[in-house]
Amino acid sequence: MSLYELAVLGHPTEAQIQELQRLVAQVQDQFGFGSDEIALQICPASFRPNRRSCAAALFIGGAAGASFEITAVVDPKIVPVLPVVSSEKLVSAEVPPSLRALNCIFLDQVPMERLFSALLECVGLLPRQRRVFLSYRRVESTAVAVQLFAELSARQFDVFLDTHSISAGVDFQEQLWHQLSDVDVLLMLESPQYFASRWTDAEYGRALAKGIGVLRVQWPDTTPSPVTSTASRAELLAEDFLANGQLSDEAVQRICHQLEAVRSQSHALRTMSLMDAVRIAIEQIEGQVNGVGPGRMMQVTLRNGRRLSVQPTLGVPTAMTLQETLLRAGHDDCAVVYNHYGMMTSWQEHLEWLAKRVGGSRWVRQSDAAWDFAGWDAI
Structure with a gap:
């Protein structure tokens, strides 16, 4: 079993495939991995990674991307899928409807290296x-x-x-x-x-x-x-x-x-456990999870129809966590869900102070998730 399972879905070009394979080899060398520790699958018929592996996928749609049956290949509610589009104007032409709720990455705005870094962020391989x-x-x-x-x-x-x-x-x-x-x-x-x-x-x-x-x-x-x-x-x-x-x-x-x-x-088990906790909390209050995108950000809809971007976060969240969440969320209200046990009281007070000064964002303790999301509009 590979430690990290990555996939490229959709209709990538040969040049894109070669560049991603080169970047994977570079990371293997950088971290001293064996050849089997990072698995990169190219256009698999089915991508169902082991729950004990860290996994993520890129979807490169191209001209025929809108009609791609993404759910037949991967469950985007479990595995983070990063939609990749030629430009902002071509989202509806290159991305399946089920992925359009996720923030896309535009190839005319970011280099392939940054795209690959986003994939590594999803599986927790960045040095930080x-x-x-x-x-x-x-x-x-x-x-x-x-x-x-x-x-x-x-x-x-x-x-x-x-x-x-x-x-x-x-x-x-x-x-x-x-x-x-x-x-x-x-x-x-x-x-x-x-x-x-x-x-x-x-x-x-x-x-x-x-x-x-x-x-x-x-x-x-x-x-x-x-x-x-x-x-x-x-x-x-x-x-x-x-x-x-x-x-x-x-x-x-x-x-x-x-x-x-x-x-x-x-990392894989704790991330899945935290995402499951968010999913259970949302479903408990009769909401639903629509999908998982870059950085494992979950797109959810509350019972009253309000849409939220929810970022499950391991470890101690920081102002940088909030900034990245806001950038990924775009215009949506967003929440960072975290486990507060062990954190300094002064740090938790700092997080609350920060959220009050940044519109559209909130910190949500994992233990309070259902309660806080149920009363989102009453707070």
Whole structure:
């Protein structure tokens, strides 16, 4: 199974296909992926990706695009589909009716590289979204933690390490939980006394509470804890350790490769879970989801007919999240749905302050989605 499943649908030209294949190869080289870790399907008869993979598709309609039976190939309510049109004037001629509710990308306005970047945004492959939290006991595994921090940073991961990532003069514990709530994977260095610390024990438990993927790097001769049975594991042997307490290059390569798989699957499952939560909330109040577009933005219609653009967002949302949502939404009212657990109170207050000053936008907590959408016009 590939970690990332991409598809080009519709009627792409041979030049467009070759350019996209070149860009995929470039990304594989950039992230150190094997040839099977990113799958690019060209005009498949059916695109039904595994739910444990991150998936997205481009629809390049061309002159015959309006009559293309898109729902026979892919379910645009589940898989993000980015409609690509020659120019703004040709939307009705090149895009099937079921995709016209989505914001299109115009080839006369953006280069192919930007189009491909939008596809990578959908599957969470852009560097700014590849976040890892290193959880470890300083008395046992600092040397390995620092080594992995450097190795993963070089691979374009955004790595949180407490000794490198928290500034002086801040509430250390509050900042720690805030950072944990903004990552894709908890990389836990399970040395013999890992669970003897209440802080590392809490880091592991709160990662589970947020649905964050966990990769256990298990020390030699360490008895696995019964509480970690659901976490992925990378087992270390005595010969993996060097005299300076760090790991061999081969061991680091194994960990990095497995981490990418865990991150990809975690990102896919958490995204689908959040989208399902939005879908259930909308249907609970007798609305409907019309489709999923760039960045996994969901186009919904409330019971009273009001149309909204809803952006499910993993991690800690920012002003940039709101800006991107507003740009994708066009003239629609929009909402950013997020999981607020672990976020600093001051940050949540900042988000509310920001939304009040930006017309047409709101922040919606995942836990309050049905309630907030049901009262959208009463707020």
